[in-house]
Amino acid sequence: MPVLDYEPLVLAPRAGAPAPLTPIQQEVLALKRQRNAVILAHNYQVEAIQQVADYVGDSLGLSYQAQAAQADVILFCGVHFMAETAKIVNPGRTVLLPDLAAGCSLSDSCPAERLAAYRAAHPEVYVVAYINCSAGEKALSDVICTSGNAVKIVRRVPADREILFVPDQNLGQWVAQQTGRPMRLWPGSCYAHVQFTVRALEKVRAKFPHAPVVAHPECVQAVRDLADEVCSTELMVKFAKETPANEIIVLTESGMLHRLRREVPTKTFIAGPTDTCACNDCRFMKMNTIEKVRDALQNLSPVIEVPEPTRTAALVPIQRMLDWSKG
Ligand code: 13P
Numbered sequence: 001m002p003v004l005d006y007e008p009l010v011l012a013p014r015a016g017a018p019a020p021l022t023p024i025q026q027e028v029l030a031l032k033r034q035r036n037a038v039i040l041a042h043n044y045q046v047e048a049i050q051q052v053a054d055y056v057g058d059s060l061g062l063s064y065q066a067q068a069a070q071a072d073v074i075l076f077c078g079v080h081f082m083a084e085t086a087k088i089v090n091p092g093r094t095v096l097l098p099d100l101a102a103g104c105s106l107s108d109s110c111p112a113e114r115l116a117a118y119r120a121a122h123p124e125v126y127v128v129a130y131i132n133c134s135a136g137e138k139a140l141s142d143v144i145c146t147s148g149n150a151v152k153i154v155r156r157v158p159a160d161r162e163i164l165f166v167p168d169q170n171l172g173q174w175v176a177q178q179t180g181r182p183m184r185l186w187p188g189s190c191y192a193h194v195q196f197t198v199r200a201l202e203k204v205r206a207k208f209p210h211a212p213v214v215a216h217p218e219c220v221q222a223v224r225d226l227a228d229e230v231c232s233t234e235l236m237v238k239f240a241k242e243t244p245a246n247e248i249i250v251l252t253e254s255g256m257l258h259r260l261r262r263e264v265p266t267k268t269f270i271a272g273p274t275d276t277c278a279c280n281d282c283r284f285m286k287m288n289t290i291e292k293v294r295d296a297l298q299n300l301s302p303v304i305e306v307p308e309p310t311r312t313a314a315l316v317p318i319q320r321m322l323d324w325s326k327g
């Protein structure tokens, strides 16, 4: 397997007007009107999907958008736990996910049965669950958080309670460092973000010595320690707008570069590299394609369903997060 044998992926400032929509993108927009649908897309979706979405953002922004949606149909372009969250907060809508197999390694690393067993053995813990988990796991948690609000949420947890943070040990470790609050960490991780390494970052930094590095908190500590900013995907947009630098190295999934380039068209974005590749795709996020988006609107399928007892139990910690996050 080649190691560090590639040129960095560099997205230079975009010149001129964006390319016109393709026939299939226009078909999607026509179907969207016909179905009275809203398209919510995560920052990691392919560019063709981001271009037709009504809203593109991080998990937190998407949760608020899903809760406020008035359309009959929410077509959620992201991964399964995100679409499930949309159904939990807005059960009256039909929620579609273009590919039901679009899961998440973090979510898989903490099955609800194992969390239930842990809780039964340790009833004293206060469970803070990263939103990247299943509805069943959310239903067993005390409060949910996203990378965008995790520090704020953990600061609101009663001081006399011991926190169990699930399922991402890297985000949990970062939040513990930011808040000074010790926490038990579930040993889960994002298979994509842990592929960013110090040596790959150093290689790309040697070519762009003046470019600040922005990293997602799902990266391992050695990589986070080299970053100028550690934040959610939404806050990466803010960072890119505010930094005086014109070149920025972005350590997260490669779809983020499309969002950054659209919102900050005058700057250059360099994809965070791994040891074997110049950029880093999440194989789950990339299961959604513009063709599957079209088919989902045409067939009103695949539909996301959450059993009502699980939904009502999972809504409690999600709503707590949405309330604490605003306050
Ligand atoms: P954000 O909420 O920061 O967009 O993160 C979601 C995610 O899945 C990161 O891998």
Ligand code: SF4
Binding pocket: 079, 103, 104, 105, 106, 107, 132, 190, 191, 192, 193, 218, 253, 282, 283, 284, 285
């Ligand atoms: Fe899950 Fe990682 Fe993909 Fe985000 S990037 S959806 S955490 S597998």
